[in-house]
Amino acid sequence: MATLILGLVLFLGAHSVRIVADDFRARSVARLGEKPWKGLYALVSVIGFVLIVWGYGLARQQPVVLWTPPVAMRHVAALLTLIAFVLVAAGNVPRNSIRAKLGHPMLLGTKVWAFAHLLANGTLADVLLFGAFLVWAVLCFRSARRRDRAAGTVYAAGTVRNTAIAVIAGIVVWALFAFWLHAAWIGVAPFGVSA
Known part of the structure; x- marks a missing residue:
């Protein structure tokens, strides 16, 4: 530990x-x-x-098991991680509406990703890992928003094309990760599909 x-x-x-x-x-x-x-x-x-x-x-x-989450939390986590991947993609695609509206979608995606994993996992290592990332992302998002306000930052309006690219890229990468890479790299198959 x-x-x-x-x-x-x-x-x-x-x-x-x-x-x-x-x-x-x-x-x-x-x-x-x-x-x-x-x-x-x-x-x-x-x-x-x-x-x-x-x-x-x-x-x-x-593992030090603190609690055993209900199976339903896996489904909630899958949906939340899909949202997180779209937010992270939006943080990397210029001039998209998600970034224009939220300002720092990658940090929001990190928060959603960490929260989803806290819902679906109950070991001490999970709480340390995902809890630390959640707290960090909350504090970092607050700090970034404060800097934006102080600097008068305005994000460029998003285009339909770039917004679609962000959403599609997030979904595709989420699917690759959820159905293959998560099991291959981490040894856990979120949907019970073997690597």
Whole structure:
């Protein structure tokens, strides 16, 4: 469990600098330069991510079960993760209506993804992993919205074409992940389909 926690601290800590220490980030970028700062940020993030994956895998070998969610929660989680994938896709497709309306759909997608997994899983490792991502995404979204208001940020109006691309891309990637990649990479088949 310590490996998972260390990974979460490194990964989410690196991704929280703008939330808790935006002035420190600005000074560091000015002192180090943008590329070295991004390189350090990427290095810490990759190390954190590797530790999360490794730590979660270790924790799953001897799970500490806190509760057993009802089977219906799997169906709720499947629907919520579909929404999450569409939101994440909308965060990466320029000039779409979802991004124009929500501002930071990728962070909202992370919140929905984490919440869905908390509903469908009841081990201590799940609560640590998905709970940490949920709390981080809530705080990060608040911080991003505050920065938008302070800067007077207005997101470009979305086009029908780009909105459709975001929605279709989210659905396609969700289907690939739900029906194949989740089982292949994580060892859990959300719909009981073997890898």
